[in-house]
Amino acid sequence: MSPDGDIPEPPQGFVPHESRGAFAKHNGPYFDRLVSEGAEQAFFVLPRHCNGLGIIHGGMLSAFLDSLLASAAARAAQAVPVTIHLSLDFLDMGRAGDWVLGEARTTRLTRDLAFVEGRAHMQERTLARASGVFKLMRRREA
Numbered sequence: 001m002s003p004d005g006d007i008p009e010p011p012q013g014f015v016p017h018e019s020r021g022a023f024a025k026h027n028g029p030y031f032d033r034l035v036s037e038g039a040e041q042a043f044f045v046l047p048r049h050c051n052g053l054g055i056i057h058g059g060m061l062s063a064f065l066d067s068l069l070a071s072a073a074a075r076a077a078q079a080v081p082v083t084i085h086l087s088l089d090f091l092d093m094g095r096a097g098d099w100v101l102g103e104a105r106t107t108r109l110t111r112d113l114a115f116v117e118g119r120a121h122m123q124e125r126t127l128a129r130a131s132g133v134f135k136l137m138r139r140r141e142a
Helices: 022-027 058-077
Strands: 031-033 039-044 080-090 099-109 113-122 125-137
Touching (some): 022 058, 058 099, 058 113
Antiparallel strands (some): 039 099, 080 125
């Protein structure tokens, strides 16, 4: 069990995500796995992540994918990404009691923007795919 009690040990290689704020902490916990390119994250689906039908809430998958894509953009650009556009396609359903895994990669990088694609899957079934555009925030040189 994890320190959260309700959550089993994460899949191999995943470690607790250092929260980027109260919203992510409240929705998570999220877990990260270090990869050579892009980003990988996971979360264990709890009943609080589900809607009234007992399936993972679309808002939860949206928040997860936004965090995942932003992580890939941050890593590629070495800057703080702010979401400009997020597009999702919901493809399958999942329920509480299993891990959702996600992977994302930056497909294009400009001075000010990162274009990123990713997907969330459960037991190799793609639950949702996403693409996003992120504004890259950098400190101004003095």
